[in-house]
Amino acid sequence: MVQPTVPRQLVVVGGGMVARRLVDALRSRDVAGQWAVTLLCEEPRAPYDRVALTSYFTGRDPDDLALGGQELWDDPLVTLRRGVAATSVDRDGHTVSTSDGRVLPYDSLVLATGSYAAVPPVPGKDLRGAFVYRTIDDVAGLRSYVENLRTEVDRPLRGAVVGGGLLGLEAAGALTALDVHTTVVEFAPRLMPLQVDEGGGEALRRLIEALGVTVRTGTATAKIVGRLGRVSRMEFAEGAPLDVDVVVFAVGVRPRDELARESGLEVGERGGVVVDDTCATSDPAVWAVGEVACIGGRTLGLVAPGYTMAEIVADRLLGGEGTFPGADLSTKLKLLGVDVASFGDAFAAEPGGLEVVISDPVAGVYKKLVMSDDARTLRGGILVGDASAYAALRPMVGRALGGDPAAYLLPEGAAPAPAGDLPDDAAVCSCNNVTAGAIRCSVTDAGCTDLAGVKACTRAGTSCGSCLPLVKRLVTTELEKSGIEVSSALCEHFELSRAQLFDVVRVQGLTTFSEIIAKHGTGRGCDICKPVIGSILASLGTGHILEGERASLQDTNDHVMANLQKDGSYSVVPRIPGGEVTPEGLIAIGEVAKDFGLYTKITGGQRIDLFGARIEQLPKIWKRLVDAGFESGHAYGKSLRTVKSCVGSTWCRYGVQDSVGLAIALELRYRGLRSPHKLKLGVSGCARECAEARGKDVGVIATDQGWNLYVGGNGGFTPRHAQLLAEDLDTETLVRTIDRFLMYYVRTADRLQRTAAWVEDHEGGLDAIRAVVLDDSLGIGADLDLAMAGHVDGYEDEWAAALDDPETLRRFGSFVNAPDQPDDTLAYVSERGQPRPATESERADSGVLIAGTTLEVRR
Amino acid sequence: MSVEVSAEVAAAAALTWHEVCVLADLSPERGAAALLDGVQVALFRTHDDQVYAVQQLDPYSAANVMSRGIVGSRGDVPTVASPMYKQVFDLRTGECLDAVGKEPKPLQSYAVTVVDGVVSVGLPAPGPPGGAT
Secondary structure, eight states, rough: OOOOOOOOEEEEEEHHHHHHHHHHHHHOOOOOOOOOEEESSSSSSBBBBBGGGGGGGOOOGGGGBSSSSSSHHHHEEEEEEEEEOOOETTTTTTTEETTTEEEOOOOOEOOOOEEEEEOOOOOOTTTTTTESSHHHHHHHHHHHHHHHHHHHHOOOOEEEEESHHHHHHHHHHHHTTTOOEEEOSSSSSSSSSSTOOHHHHHHHHHHTTTOOOEOOOSOOOEEEETTEEEEEEEEESSSSOEESEEEOOSSSSEEHHHHHHHHHBBBOSSSSEEEETTTOOOOOEEEEEEGGEEHHHHHHHSSHHHHHHHHHHHHHHHHHHOOOOOOOOEEEEETTTEEEEEEEEOOOOOOEEEEEEEHHHHHHHEEEEEEEEEEEEEEEEEEEETTTTHHHHHHGSSOOOOSSSGGGGTTOOOSOOOGGGGOTTSSETHHHHEHHHHHHHHHHOOOOOOOHHHHHHHHHHHSTTTTTHHHHHHHHHHHHHHHSHHHHHHHHBBSEEEEEEHHHHHHHHHHOOOHHHHHOOTTTTTTTTHHHHHHHHHHHTTTTTOOOOOOOOSOOOHHHTTTTTTSSOOOOOOOOOGGGOHHHHHHHHHHHHHTOOEEEEOTTTTEEEEEOOOOOOOOOOHHHHHTTTTBBTTTSBBBBBEEOOOOOGTTOOSSSSSSHHHHHHHHHHTTTTTTTSSSSEESSSSOOOOGGGGGEEEEEOOOSSSSEEEESSSSSSSOOOOOEEEEEOOOOHHHHHHHHHHHHHHHOTTTTHHHHHHHHHSHHHHHHHHHHHHHHSSSSSSHHHHHEEEEEEHHHHHHHHHHTTTHHGGOOOOTTOOOOOOOTTTOOOETTTTTOOOOHHHHHHHGBBBOOGGOOOOO | OOOOOHHHHHHOOOOOEEEEEEESOBBBBEEEEEEEHHHHHHEEOOOOEEEEEEEOOOOOOOSGGGGGGGEEEETEHHHHHHHTTOOEEETTTTEEOOOOSOOOOOOOOOEEEETTTTEEEEEEOOOOOOOOO
């Protein structure tokens, strides 16, 4: 395409993050090629992520700090001049002179020169070993100085950081990472005086001191004493001097406005090029953006408002009307591993504000919300030690919070997610100024289908990343709402979800897989849908899990009623209800283990697991166990596993109810109940909760008046505490409530969905479930009761039944043409007096193998 | 009972045929292990009474368990899913259809005939390694 005109010349002075954003924004919008851009970058490298500078100390390469891709610098309309500074500006001639002796003409000039690190005028500030903290070169110089010094002196190194603000704590983190014992010296009476209040500063001090950093607040540095030209001691206006090997000044930044001053542009009282809300200086051909700009009477040291200014200038250069909306000075940082966030009117400067404060010195947490005088509207806040609520709270500044503000300050997960009803104009990503509406739009209009796509499309979450949890929630909500259906189909063979399938099987009284797939599915099933249908048929009490065609539906664990282990052998778990077992029972299990050479281990569910059984041994092992009075423990099934109990009032000095008795009754009642996922129960005899019942799907805790019932707990990958469903129930009501809860779960949960996720996903949550099982809000109570009664009456021990059926037993042959021949590839070695599978190298050296599980049965 | 022979495998010379069992010994839509001259083979009978044979060794867990997997279909392809880590294989060719995030590793497949209800499996004759199929 032919350019309509010769492009106009834009010169950008400065090579920081804001300068890059300006070039990026201009080039992505200037499709007609109206502007050619020259970027003068004083540092010998392209713009980099200065915010992440400290990560340079944790092993990151300078290249890792690159911002975006190289493509921008390959653009023919963009010229990047590295290592070249602007030396003067001729505003009448519209030219810039550069340090390499050139004179560049401009149609528009943008000053993006940023700041330099301020150094207080203390004696000794120019000694070797005194540094500032601003550029990659500063940081690299500091690192090599420390590393060289370490080779010279044979003692731990000591350092000081002058300045306890944001940058100072960054620098302290860098020194600590270099293994330097660090003291932070702050003139103000607290750390981070600009961001946090006194309480927050105290919390921060405790957290930082716990990391081995010494903090001296309210301290003015008087001078730095040198020895052989290098820093060696600091002296203060008051208090003891401090021996140091290195000093970092981090007392703040000053705008680099020399070019503007020399060329006669207006500058602010405390420095900075004065601009209006369009970022224009007093010369209409010259703009200023970022830290060098004095906007609304002050300079701003954060990257987010700088980005906003860059966007405005890009917009104005192309004839747009953008204006600066005012700066969001919110910050969230991880300094020395400590979360600190401050947002909105953090100091309650606006009259009539109410402060809600939670201060927990033990947990190392300080949180404050500033609310309007009616406690409805959020004005700002400070979070120290745990800033997880920041992403949800910051966009709510100036809006009604809804509910008790204190609830937002409670730890982990307790804060409700306002993402669903966040207004479209709420800024979610303040670094890149992305609103909730823009994120929703990227899903609905731009067709993004995941978080990565939305990040690429909107830039949300690409700078500091603190808003990512919120972005993710918005994306998920929007995906679910819009056409992109989150399919509930079970697999390629069934369009129905598990709950729907359960209903049609139950209502139509279907009893075989062939019938079900012919009526409601396609093909011949798979390892997803077959076990689900096997489980549904079992839940509905339609006979033995291995009866007829049903056997082909079962996963190998259910198929041989044992648990497959890594080498192809199985483990066997007899049921020990409530964890109560007689000495005779223990002896019987021990003898079986001994005779078959099995490895034995106590499980977390208070029973005994026997490992290393070959498939053809399983019936022989179970014959012995059944004869000794044991039955299947269903450790292999998606079904009730155990009801764990403490010893309860029978023996315990503190127990108030018979927890063992109840646990046994519950385990015998629900044994064999097939469910969408495994089920674990627990019963504790008093509030001390020794049975860890709240970590179970159903937990019962004894009270003086009866039983408290908790539901929806689990351990595993995402541990959950069970929530209180009902209090002080008598035993009969308790059992009926558990009956209904379990049966309702079995009927309506998704495949492999444990009770915690089911409760969470259930419309109306726990309250709605409580209404169903206690108040019979759906009118299905009697039906659920009947179904459970059917299960209890229909129970038979799967293993005893299998031993009586020669057809079932035939499946346990090792080989169809040699049913008693052991798999000779199984190999074991002895460890701590028991067999375990041999490793690959042990197999190669067959001398270490032991007989393992090949011993014959005695008797 | 029809005779089912994979054409290309039958064409390959030098198969040693082993009579294994009768069809009735195999449960429909389920596998069974067989031991042929020290080689462990997994046999599968599908709902239409076709019989397939693949190696019993699960290439992902190195355990001899393939016959204990769940038999099913993907489109028209008869499949078995490893009982260990759930990789899915084409019963006809042994091709790995779903490696569950791992490198796909195929199963060795074997020729099967069913004549008068007797199931036979053709093993490649002992020869240079890798000479099969």
